[in-house]
Each structure stands twice: as structure tokens, then as C-alpha cells.
Amino acid sequence: MIDELDKQVIEMLWRLNQQTLHRMQEPFQVATKTNYNDLVTSVDKQNEREIDGYLRQIDPGCQILSEEGFGSQGITDPAGHLWIVDPIDGTLNFVKQRDHFGIMLALYVDGQPTLGYIMDCMNKRLYHGGPGRGVFVNDQRLSAPADLSLREGLVSISSPLILGNVNQLPTVAKAASGLRMYGSAAMEMIGMLTGELVGYVSHLHPWDLAAGRVMAEELGLVVKSIDGTTPDVLSSNLVLIATKQVSREIAELTD
Amino acid sequence: MIDELDKQVIEMLWRLNQQTLHRMQEPFQVATKTNYNDLVTSVDKQNEREIDGYLRQIDPGCQILSEEGFGSQGITDPAGHLWIVDPIDGTLNFVKQRDHFGIMLALYVDGQPTLGYIMDCMNKRLYHGGPGRGVFVNDQRLSAPADLSLREGLVSISSPLILGNVNQLPTVAKAASGLRMYGSAAMEMIGMLTGELVGYVSHLHPWDLAAGRVMAEELGLVVKSIDGTTPDVLSSNLVLIATKQVSREIAELTD
Structure with a gap:
């Protein structure tokens, strides 16, 4: 079926x-x-x-x-x-x-x-x-992306989070090798699946997250709300998709 | 010749x-x-x-x-x-x-x-x-990009300028329809030539600017240092490439 x-x-x-x-x-x-x-x-x-x-x-x-x-x-x-x-x-x-x-x-x-x-x-x-x-x-x-650290990779953090200085996310951006913004969850999710990005943080609606989450999890990436909980399928969430290393680093930096 | x-x-x-x-x-x-x-x-x-x-x-x-x-x-x-x-x-x-x-x-x-x-x-x-x-x-x-305003278009401002809050550039980003960061002057310059971006601000070395400047000027875009002067061909400059409207708006916002 x-x-x-x-x-x-x-x-x-x-x-x-x-x-x-x-x-x-x-x-x-x-x-x-x-x-x-x-x-x-x-x-x-x-x-x-x-x-x-x-x-x-x-x-x-x-x-x-x-x-x-x-x-x-x-x-x-x-x-x-x-x-x-x-x-x-x-x-x-x-x-x-x-x-x-x-x-x-x-x-x-x-x-x-x-x-x-x-x-x-x-x-x-x-x-x-x-x-x-x-x-x-x-x-x-696709092979699973390497488990890289912030310093070893590029991150995408959506512009409202950077411009609004939400949850110390500008500090996360500065700790990474570089910051990118493509303006489409689809494009940033593809960056995560291919390993072009090591972390992506954005406020996402269910339709922004659902497809990428299925595939990111299958590739061993972490998908969670910024507070550490599992994102609710039917709600909007401030979400993090990241390598395991970057997920731990972001948890420390945004505590 | x-x-x-x-x-x-x-x-x-x-x-x-x-x-x-x-x-x-x-x-x-x-x-x-x-x-x-x-x-x-x-x-x-x-x-x-x-x-x-x-x-x-x-x-x-x-x-x-x-x-x-x-x-x-x-x-x-x-x-x-x-x-x-x-x-x-x-x-x-x-x-x-x-x-x-x-x-x-x-x-x-x-x-x-x-x-x-x-x-x-x-x-x-x-x-x-x-x-x-x-x-x-x-x-x-390529046809000349339309002379759009900040509000009508997307801008790219390099991450050090946004994260360092240089020259009120975060205010410029907020006034635009959206902020993008591709991480390569070549990619951002192409965005300007095709009209996908209406403004690009970055600290550029001569080799980052020279090629894009030739073509941007031919298409009627403004290329200048953020202080309003013509960029020196042999020096690094904090440079703005923009539509005429966006160039005027950025001059006002960064005064």
C-alpha cells in the first residue's frame, strides 16, 4: 500500500x-x-x-x-x-x-x-x-551526512531569528564556519540532506517541516524543537535540524 | 583588440x-x-x-x-x-x-x-x-533589472555586517522584502544582474568586485562605496550594488 x-x-x-x-x-x-x-x-x-x-x-x-x-x-x-x-x-x-x-x-x-x-x-x-x-x-x-561540528560547517538561520536576536542564535551563527540564508525551507532542507549545511534553525509551520523531517531523520540527523522536545506534527515550532554534534553545540549556546 | x-x-x-x-x-x-x-x-x-x-x-x-x-x-x-x-x-x-x-x-x-x-x-x-x-x-x-525599492525586493548583506551591526545594515535588511546570504560574491552579483536581488552590500576585495561592477554598471545598477564614493579599483571597499531606488534608500537608512 x-x-x-x-x-x-x-x-x-x-x-x-x-x-x-x-x-x-x-x-x-x-x-x-x-x-x-x-x-x-x-x-x-x-x-x-x-x-x-x-x-x-x-x-x-x-x-x-x-x-x-x-x-x-x-x-x-x-x-x-x-x-x-x-x-x-x-x-x-x-x-x-x-x-x-x-x-x-x-x-x-x-x-x-x-x-x-x-x-x-x-x-x-x-x-x-x-x-x-x-x-x-x-x-x-544519498549517504548520511558526516557528523560535523559548527566550526566545520555552514549553518542557515532564518533572518527574523538573526535580526531579532532570538535565543542567542547570532552567537550560533558566529560559531559556525559561515551563515547562509536561502529563503525557502525546501532549499535549506535540501542543504541539510546533502550535507551542504550542518544546521538549520527556523520557525516552521507543519508544511515547512513535515517532508524534510522524514528524510533528515532517516539520514541520522537530529530534528527537534529548540527546547529539546519532539516537534508536534500539527503545530508550528521553532525547530532545529542538525548533525548530532551541532545539535549538542546549539543546546549549549542557546541555554 | x-x-x-x-x-x-x-x-x-x-x-x-x-x-x-x-x-x-x-x-x-x-x-x-x-x-x-x-x-x-x-x-x-x-x-x-x-x-x-x-x-x-x-x-x-x-x-x-x-x-x-x-x-x-x-x-x-x-x-x-x-x-x-x-x-x-x-x-x-x-x-x-x-x-x-x-x-x-x-x-x-x-x-x-x-x-x-x-x-x-x-x-x-x-x-x-x-x-x-x-x-x-x-x-x-540580459535586460536591465527593474528599478525596484527595498520593500519590493530581496537584498543580500554579508553576515559579518549583519552580525556586527555595521552601519545600521540590519535596519536595511528589515526594510527589504527579505534577506538572503549565498556566501559568494559571484553568486550575489549574479543575483543583482538577473534582478533576483535589488541590493547587495559587502566588504569586497578588488577581485570580488571587479567583474560584477563592469556588468552591473552596464545594466544601469548603482555601484559605489557605502560612503558614496566610487570604489577604488585596487583597494578593498565596503561596497553597495543596488537599483537606483535601493541605493537612495540605503543612503538614507545608513546616514
Whole structure:
């Protein structure tokens, strides 16, 4: 059952990516949500509608938690099949850069991470995997990132956390070899999966975290709330994804 | 003469990029320079030697200012043909990410910007151009980026300037639609040329700035020191590359 769903979702994501790149070249509508740089486009909405319809077709009776649609308010219990969907992650990059955005999708079964997908749309690379399945970029299996320290690697910490001096995170940035900001959880998660980053800290909604978490955990990376607890699948969390060493270092620096 | 040099340098850069990608797959040496995250590799040095040898062959009598070799101490007068070379820009990304680095090269004639080249190595895209020549990515001409405001666009400000709260630059970041950090002047300059960024502020050495400056000015972008003066070709400068609107806004915010 899960294997069949996996196969169907991978096929759907390749079709959707082609459509997304096509829609990006056509005129599309942009609207603001909570403020002037919290954007949603007609492409986000079209993608969401299509993913939603497809999932209900291949997995009848599932629950779907999706960025632009239902929000988490409708779902209070992650029992059964829960799909978590970000139809365009990095919408600001999508609009302003036409690059550096992704599509993210995850399946949690009874609250447990089961399948994760991140499509790097412009580079046509699909990261996918799950517990016991390994993590792949397209057909190539990724090896577990080396357990490096802050000083040995690059970190990404989202700009509000740095500019707002939240939880001593600027100190974490200074202790690292360098600080990077890509502006899309999909892009930063890919950096973690490939070992290009050794740590990523951001305030993440369920749809920003769900897919990356499945794959990061399978690769032996630590995924936790900054207070040390396991992130709740249905809530927003200030989250850390990191190598084991960096996770320990950040816990000390942010105490 | 300039047209012929242009043609020869473009051919050389494509050959060099192929070699660079090949050398990245082989074991290479990494050494530190001023501190643990100021790196130089054997690939930087090989590239520099080859660029140097080639330029002296096609442009006898030229001066060459190059990151890993001579430094600026040897050259005090930009008279005649001055080539400014960064054999690998973003060496930390090259080492830690195997991505997000570039090769940069520029020709200044009697101190005047004349030809500029940035090779985005992993994406195999060569940005090149000069005054009156237009700016191209491979064979495709770039149009001038729209004159957007801070609020309408994304900026890149290097992490030491943000973490050190230099010149109220965190305030500039907060006024923008978003903050990005790619960790390579080559990558950020490409962001400016393509309009993916509306402003970039960083402390830049001559080899970090020279190529991008030639092309940014040709596209109508402002390139200046943060104090408003024209950057000196032979010195390091705290430099701003921006749309006209963003340049005015930053001048007000950092007064």
C-alpha cells in the first residue's frame, strides 16, 4: 500500500513540476496574506487543488493538511493517513526570483513520519524517502551526512531569528564556519540532506517541516524543537535540524 | 583588440570550468589563510596559474591582480591593461558544499571597467559583458533589472555586517522584502544582474568586485562605496550594488 502510494506520488510530482514551470512563465496572480511579504499566488492555489484532488483519489479517507487551504485548525488528530502539503515553498523567491523554491509533501501514518518529498523545481531534482527506505535524489541514493561540528560547517538561520536576536542564535551563527540564508525551507532542507549545511534553525509551520523531517531523520540527523522536545506534527515550532554534534553545540549556546 | 581578447577569454573560461569541475571530484588540498574559515585550495592555485599564463600569452605587457597570487601590494597604478582575477570565488562553498561558487575575471583599461566575466561553475552559466556591449548569460542578452525599492525586493548583506551591526545594515535588511546570504560574491552579483536581488552590500576585495561592477554598471545598477564614493579599483571597499531606488534608500537608512 505505502509502496504503491509512493510510486504514484513520485509520478504526480514530476507532472506537477512541469506544470509549475509552465505556469511560472505565464502571467499569474499574487496576493498578500498576513503582511506585504507573506505572499500567495494563483500557482500555489492551482498546485494545492491538484495535489488535494489526486491524494483523495489515490488514498481515499486520508486527511490533508495544506498551507493555503485548510490550515491546521481543521485537523486535531493525526490518526490514520495524514498528508501534509506545501504546494509552493518559498513563494517570495518564486515571485521575486523565479528560482529557489520547492514543492513539499509528506505522509504521516498515525502521527509517524512515513514518506517525504521535496521537489527542487528549477533544478528538476526530487528528494524522496522514508524510514527504512533510504533517501534518494531522483534515482541516486544519498549517504548520511558526516557528523560535523559548527566550526566545520555552514549553518542557515532564518533572518527574523538573526535580526531579532532570538535565543542567542547570532552567537550560533558566529560559531559556525559561515551563515547562509536561502529563503525557502525546501532549499535549506535540501542543504541539510546533502550535507551542504550542518544546521538549520527556523520557525516552521507543519508544511515547512513535515517532508524534510522524514528524510533528515532517516539520514541520522537530529530534528527537534529548540527546547529539546519532539516537534508536534500539527503545530508550528521553532525547530532545529542538525548533525548530532551541532545539535549538542546549539543546546549549549542557546541555554 | 578588445573584441579578440573577449573571444579568447570566453573560450578559456569554458575550458577552465570543465577542468574545475573535474578537479573538484579528485582529492584536492585545503589550507587556511587568515583564519579557519578563510580557505584556499589547490584548485584555486591551479586555476590562478592557468589564467595568469593564458592572459600573459594573449595580452603581453598586461598587469594581473589576482586573489591568491600577487595581492594588490605589487600594483599601485592601474594604467594600461589590468586584469583582475578571482580563480575560485566562494572557496568555503566550494569546499563545504561543492556548489555555489564561481570564477571571476575582469579587464580594466587605464582604470576604466572594460570587460567582466562571472562563471557560475555548477550551473554552467557564463555571465559576460561590458560598457556598450550589453550583458549576456551564455548567448542570451540580459535586460536591465527593474528599478525596484527595498520593500519590493530581496537584498543580500554579508553576515559579518549583519552580525556586527555595521552601519545600521540590519535596519536595511528589515526594510527589504527579505534577506538572503549565498556566501559568494559571484553568486550575489549574479543575483543583482538577473534582478533576483535589488541590493547587495559587502566588504569586497578588488577581485570580488571587479567583474560584477563592469556588468552591473552596464545594466544601469548603482555601484559605489557605502560612503558614496566610487570604489577604488585596487583597494578593498565596503561596497553597495543596488537599483537606483535601493541605493537612495540605503543612503538614507545608513546616514
